[in-house]
Amino acid sequence: MGRARKKAGETWELLNPEGIVSVEPMSLNPHPGELEGKKILLRWNGKHNGDLFLNRIAERLLDQIEGVRIIKAWEKAPDTVVAISGSQERSFSLAETYAAFKPDIVIGAYGD
Amino acid sequence: MTVVTSEFIGLAQDTMRSQGVSDYSFVVVPHPLGMIPGGEVRKKADDAFPDIVKMAGGWEPKSGILASEKAYPAERFSFDGTVHDLNRFFFDKGWSLGLPVEPPTPEAVARILTGTLLEPGGVIGQVPPRMGTLTVELAAVHAAMAGCKPEYMPVLIAALEAMLEPQANWRGAATTTGTTAALIIVNGPIVGKIGIAAAQGSAGADHHPNASIGYAINLIADIVGGAKSPSPDKSTLAAPSDFVAWIFGENEEALPRGWEPFHVQRGFAQSDSVVTVMATYPPVENIDHWSVTPEEHLRWWSRVVSPLTSVGGPCEVCQMDGNYIIGVGPEHAQLIAGSGWSQADFKKAFWERVRAPLSAWPRGAPHMEGVVQRLGPVSPETLVPITVKAEQLFTVIAGGAGKHSHYFAPFPRCLPVSRKINASGSRFL
Numbered sequence: 001m002g003r004a005r006k007k008a009g010e011t012w013e014l015l016n017p018e019g020i021v022s023v024e025p026m027s028l029n030p031h032p033g034e035l036e037g038k039k040i041l042l043r044w045n046g047k048h049n050g051d052l053f054l055n056r057i058a059e060r061l062l063d064q065i066e067g068v069r070i071i072k073a074w075e076k077a078p079d080t081v082v083a084i085s086g087s088q089e090r091s092f093s094l095a096e097t098y099a100a101f102k103p104d105i106v107i108g109a110y111g112d
Numbered sequence: 113m114t115v116v117t118s119e120f121i122g123l124a125q126d127t128m129r130s131q132g133v134s135d136y137s138f139v140v141v142p143h144p145l146g147m148i149p150g151g152e153v154r155k156k157a158d159d160a161f162p163d164i165v166k167m168a169g170g171w172e173p174k175s176g177i178l179a180s181e182k183a184y185p186a187e188r189f190s191f192d193g194t195v196h197d198l199n200r201f202f203f204d205k206g207w208s209l210g211l212p213v214e215p216p217t218p219e220a221v222a223r224i225l226t227g228t229l230l231e232p233g234g235v236i237g238q239v240p241p242r243m244g245t246l247t248v249e250l251a252a253v254h255a256a257m258a259g260c261k262p263e264y265m266p267v268l269i270a271a272l273e274a275m276l277e278p279q280a281n282w283r284g285a286a287t288t289t290g291t292t293a294a295l296i297i298v299n300g301p302i303v304g305k306i307g308i309a310a311a312q313g314s315a316g317a318d319h320h321p322n323a324s325i326g327y328a329i330n331l332i333a334d335i336v337g338g339a340k341s342p343s344p345d346k347s348t349l350a351a352p353s354d355f356v357a358w359i360f361g362e363n364e365e366a367l368p369r370g371w372e373p374f375h376v377q378r379g380f381a382q383s384d385s386v387v388t389v390m391a392t393y394p395p396v397e398n399i400d401h402w403s404v405t406p407e408e409h410l411r412w413w414s415r416v417v418s419p420l421t422s423v424g425g426p427c428e429v430c431q432m433d434g435n436y437i438i439g440v441g442p443e444h445a446q447l448i449a450g451s452g453w454s455q456a457d458f459k460k461a462f463w464e465r466v467r468a469p470l471s472a473w474p475r476g477a478p479h480m481e482g483v484v485q486r487l488g489p490v491s492p493e494t495l496v497p498i499t500v501k502a503e504q505l506f507t508v509i510a511g512g513a514g515k516h517s518h519y520f521a522p523f524p525r526c527l528p529v530s531r532k533i534n535a536s537g538s539r540f541l
Contacts, residue, residue, distance in 0.1 A: 011190055012215055014189060014198075015187070016187040017202075017335050018205075019186070019239075019335075020183050021242060021243055026133050031171045048147060052157075056157035060161045081478050084524055086524075087279070108114045110114060
């Protein structure tokens with residue numbers, strides 16, 4: 001490319017290589033306010049100890065929040081224990097599986 | 113809401129933004145959670161519990177509108193300075209990998225665009241994890257930066273299209289803690305036509321098409337896709353394949369008689385030009401200089417490769433549903449075929465020999481049921497194969513002289529994706 005050999009200090013006209021991000025905004029539901037009497041779904045993605053962490057959270061919730069109900073998704077829907085959904089379609093499918101339990105809120109635990 | 117460890121909050125936030133969510137409820141706990149005693153996990157849960165209750169109950173999303181701009185034409189701007197200054201500016205902006213780039217001038221980009229009949233404003237796809245919009249023009253910008261010639265564009269575009277198919281799982285491979293890279297295998301007449309190296313040392317340096325196309329792909333992944341280390345690209349160590357993707361042509365001239373080239377195994381005609389892409393872990397090399405029979409050679413394979421090479425078994429059972437690519441060196445291929453073994457014989461023997469006992473995986477692995485679903489009743493002594501069937505293995509004759517073969521294992525849920533090339537690229541076939 002000839003321009004690379006030109007003298008120092010010239011003015012370059014260049015194209016920005018970054019490109020733009022154009023995604024449809026997605027809105028989320030507000031959380032339920034109080035947890036008393038609510039149905040809480042716990043989601044583990046299969047990473048080591050995530051189930052232990054959520055089991056402890058379940059114990060504390062049942063002990064301290066009046067009338068709370070817990071669904072451990074990895075027990076009720078073992079097929080949803082995936083660290084990587086692999087596609088948006090699979091992610092939507094997982095969300096539909098969780099929605100079928102009609103939880104008031106879903107708590108997921110990730111990380112290594 | 114989501115509980116995430118401190119090392120992964122950046123990736124989690126980036127992921128949400130890339131899906132159009134401007135605000136999300138996270139609770140952050142100190143890293144790590146995995147591979148620590150249960151008592152420590154319990155303490156981390158207890159410490160986080162008040163925040164979890166507060167966030168689960170009372171959080172409300174802040175409204176936020178994500179900006180939307182035009183993807184084409186790409187923004188033009190002026191810069192004063194030397195090529196050295198320009199490279200420094202690009203690196204500081206996050207527009208390079210740390211290696212020098214050619215300046216993407218309008219003239220250079222226009223020259224690259226002569227290599228494709230596609231409209232420059234056409235959208236190839238959204239590149240994860242950032243979900244940057246990749247137009248044909250933007251691909252040409254990166255091809256120019258990488259030093260590609262115009263005639264490389266059909267291969268580059270076909271590879272990018274393949275990588276953006278959902279089954280290629282680019283997002284997962286780009287953000288994992290594992291060491292992954294795009295493996296790109298080119299077959300057919302295009303190999304000779306544009307001079308893609310397909311024999312000695314073909315996946316390494318000194319081959320202009322391989323080097324510049326592989327560089328362009330990684331520039332696009334890093335800059336348009338935003339897969340930057342240390343976040344959202346969480347690779348623990350990473351590798352030089354983050355600079356230049358693995359790319360080589362199959363050594364079709366060294367195919368043993370009766371063996372099918374890779375693209376024919378993938379369902380294409382031998383006369384087709386095809387690009388196949390798969391996100392893989394670093395290859396495992398088989399350095400067998402000694403075997404004189406296929407049986408001995410397979411014994412060697414059974415010791416250098418294991419299903420655990422790519423997690424597999426009950427820890428990542430989806431790996432049993434994937435495809436694995438065995439880059440058979442030409443001399444190993446002649447050893448195998450010279451004894452009368454067909455390609456199918458080799459795949460079957462490989463599949464039967466490369467196994468690990470179920471007891472090799474942890475007892476608490478999350479997908480034991482998945483193993484039973486695929487293999488039937490099991491015991492700790494059951495020898496678990498890499499895949500459910502031998503037919504899930506592919507062979508490609510890779511490289512030149514020498515007694516070396518290479519085993520490419522996929523990142524979980526990353527399947528190989530192939531694209532046939534025409535003069536335009538594969539877009540309008």
